[in-house]
Amino acid sequence: MKHIFYKEKIKLNRILLAVIIxxxxxxxxxxxxxxxxxxxxxxxxxxxxxxxxxGIFYSKVETALYVSALLLGVMxxxxxxxxxxxxxxxxxxxxxxxxxxxxxxxxxxxxTVLWLIDMAGVVLLASQFFPIDIYRAIPLVMFYxxxxxxxxYTFASSLTLEASWNVKLRLALMMAGCIxxxxxxxxxxxxxxxxxxxxxxxxxxxxxYFPALRFRKGL
Amino acid sequence: MSFNNTIISVSGLEHSYGSAKVLKGLNFTxxxxxxxxxxxxxxxxxxxxxxxxxxxxTPEKGDCxxxxxxxxxxxxxxKSRIGLLHEGHISYDFMTLEQTEKFYxxxxxxxxxxTFAYFMEKLGLPKNRKIKHMSCGxxxxxxxxxxxxxxxxxxxxxxxxxxxDAGYRRLFLxxxxxxxxxxxxxxLITSHIVQDLERFVDEAVIINKGQVLLSAxxxxxxxxxxxxxxxxxxxxxxxxxxxxxxxISITKESYEIITRLTxxxxxxxxxxxxxxxxxxxYNVSFEDAFIALTGKY
Numbered sequence: 373m374k375h376i377f378y379k380e381k382i383k384l385n386r387i388l389l390a391v392i393i394x395x396x397x398x399x400x401x402x403x404x405x406x407x408x409x410x411x412x413x414x415x416x417x418x419x420x421x422x423x424x425x426x427g428i429f430y431s432k433v434e435t436a437l438y439v440s441a442l443l444l445g446v447m448x449x450x451x452x453x454x455x456x457x458x459x460x461x462x463x464x465x466x467x468x469x470x471x472x473x474x475x476x477x478x479x480x481x482x483x484t485v486l487w488l489i490d491m492a493g494v495v496l497l498a499s500q501f502f503p504i505d506i507y508r509a510i511p512l513v514m515f516y517x518x519x520x521x522x523x524x525y526t527f528a529s530s531l532t533l534e535a536s537w538n539v540k541l542r543l544a545l546m547m548a549g550c551i552x553x554x555x556x557x558x559x560x561x562x563x564x565x566x567x568x569x570x571x572x573x574x575x576x577x578x579x580x581y582f583p584a585l586r587f588r589k590g591l
Numbered sequence: 592m593s594f595n596n597t598i599i600s601v602s603g604l605e606h607s608y609g610s611a612k613v614l615k616g617l618n619f620t621x622x623x624x625x626x627x628x629x630x631x632x633x634x635x636x637x638x639x640x641x642x643x644x645x646x647x648x649t650p651e652k653g654d655c656x657x658x659x660x661x662x663x664x665x666x667x668x669x670k671s672r673i674g675l676l677h678e679g680h681i682s683y684d685f686m687t688l689e690q691t692e693k694f695y696x697x698x699x700x701x702x703x704x705x706t707f708a709y710f711m712e713k714l715g716l717p718k719n720r721k722i723k724h725m726s727c728g729x730x731x732x733x734x735x736x737x738x739x740x741x742x743x744x745x746x747x748x749x750x751x752x753x754x755x756d757a758g759y760r761r762l763f764l765x766x767x768x769x770x771x772x773x774x775x776x777x778x779l780i781t782s783h784i785v786q787d788l789e790r791f792v793d794e795a796v797i798i799n800k801g802q803v804l805l806s807a808x809x810x811x812x813x814x815x816x817x818x819x820x821x822x823x824x825x826x827x828x829x830x831x832x833x834x835x836x837x838x839i840s841i842t843k844e845s846y847e848i849i850t851r852l853t854x855x856x857x858x859x860x861x862x863x864x865x866x867x868x869x870x871x872x873y874n875v876s877f878e879d880a881f882i883a884l885t886g887k888y
Contacts, residue, residue, distance in 0.1 A: 374697070375694060375697035375698060378690075378693070378694055378697070379683065379686075379694055382683075382685060382686055382690055382694075383683075383685050451683075451685060455679060455681050456647075456677065456681065457681055457682075457683065459645070459647055459675070459677055459681065460677070460681060460682070460683065462646075462647070463645075463646075463670055463673075463675050464670070464698050465667040465668070465670040465671035465698055465699070466667060466698065467667065587647075588646075588647065588663075589646075589647070589648070589649050589663055590642060590647045590648030590649060
């Protein structure tokens with residue numbers, strides 16, 4: 373596993389830096405936006421926005437996380453797809469299923485770390501300006517964003533690795549349906565719902581095996 | 592021939608793309624320690640065969656076994672015994688030379704650092720040079736260095752000559768000769784430039800239209816094939832390609848005719864048709880024989 377991680381780290385060197393910068397920049401932007409908002413608006417206006425309009429003051433973090441997932445998925449698998457370089461990985465003396473798993477796992481770990489940093493950042497930021505009632509729900513909301521980011525990552529990596537445009541299109545339609553199903557405005561706080569959604573996302577991550585094994589076996 | 596000596600065994604291989612059947616029952620074997628050339632014109636089914644051999648294509652029918660295992664389902668042990676050189680010398684070109692060695696070393700316990708260092712010294716490039724910043728020829732040397740250092744017993748080399756100039760092609764084969772013959776390695780090699788392999792290959796199989804046209808030791812491929820030169824002023828319009836006349840080429844100095852006729856037979860034949868007595872025999876090359884057998888189109 374560490375050798376596959378070593379390769380992925382080298383491959384994604386600049387992308388890792390890019391996603392860290394994107395997410396850090398969004399957190400900093402969110403901090404200043406909230407700060408300025410509080411300075412310029414009446415507290416009641418902010419309260420109304422949060423409670424009545426269901427406004428999420430850290431919504432830009434969601435976009436940053438999704439952009440990161442997309443970037444990671446594409447940039448991790450495009451070099452493998454390009455010039456059929458994935459063949460090199462498939463011929464390594466390592467079980468192919470494990471090789472694919474470890475490759476994806478690296479992207480998922482990066483995404484998880486990003487999400488945890490984002491969440492810690494947002495909670496820390498919120499604790500500076502709001503009572504706990506406002507930011508108590510942040511981990512739950514961001515947990516669903518994390519699930520979505522896993523799905524976007526898998527979607528991007530699967531489409532990038534798939535060699536046939538015909539299959540790519542069909543795959544895109546099927547997988548996009550799942551992204552749409554997970555897109556939500558109201559976040560269910562039920563633990564069983566969150567666990568079910570997470571398990572679905574975990575299963576969804578295994579869809580990378582479809583293009584990977586098609587690539588391997590030339591089916 | 593004992594079974595234990597058979598490294599690669601291809602039997603009854605068939606494959607189609609849509610309605611186009613590209614392999615129509617291909618059979619050949621590669622014995623241990625042999626350097627085996629797989630030749631074929633564009634569209635003959637060579638790439639499909641190589642893809643199946645490398646395990647990246649599942650054939651519709653037939654078997655392709657390497658070390659007794661299906662090429663698409665090789666165990667880790669056998670994967671480490673087989674080195675693949677992909678068309679265009681594909682490598683992890685986002686890595687530096689140092690990173691490449693560190694990465695592969697982790698997978699191959701028998702990694703030969705001295706061999707890798709030998710190639711790197713010949714390349715004369717800094718270890719922190721990324722492969723993507725190298726020339727095609729330099730990349731081919733890196734790919735070869737990785738194959739040699741991992742200690743693979745069998746090498747499958749797909750179109751090693753792609754993108755290489757004459758010097759690098761020769762260098763590649765020199766290095767291959769040096770390492771392969773000393774270590775009794777088995778090689779299956781293809782190249783678009785067939786004359787390069789004349790000095791390298793022990794046995795050859797020529798495939799045409801998805802079938803084996805000829806399989807023989809290289810020294811036998813040219814048996815019964817003769818070349819004659821006729822002056823450019825000879826009237827050759829009545830010479831037609833048939834079972835005896837295999838190919839007619841025009842060079843700046845003469846007509847070159849490849850035939851199955853011996854010198855005596857060809858003198859009678861050409862003098863009768865062209866009225867020319869100036870018939871000069873020459874030694875056909877492997878490329879001449881290949882074209883004569885498969886045709887130019």
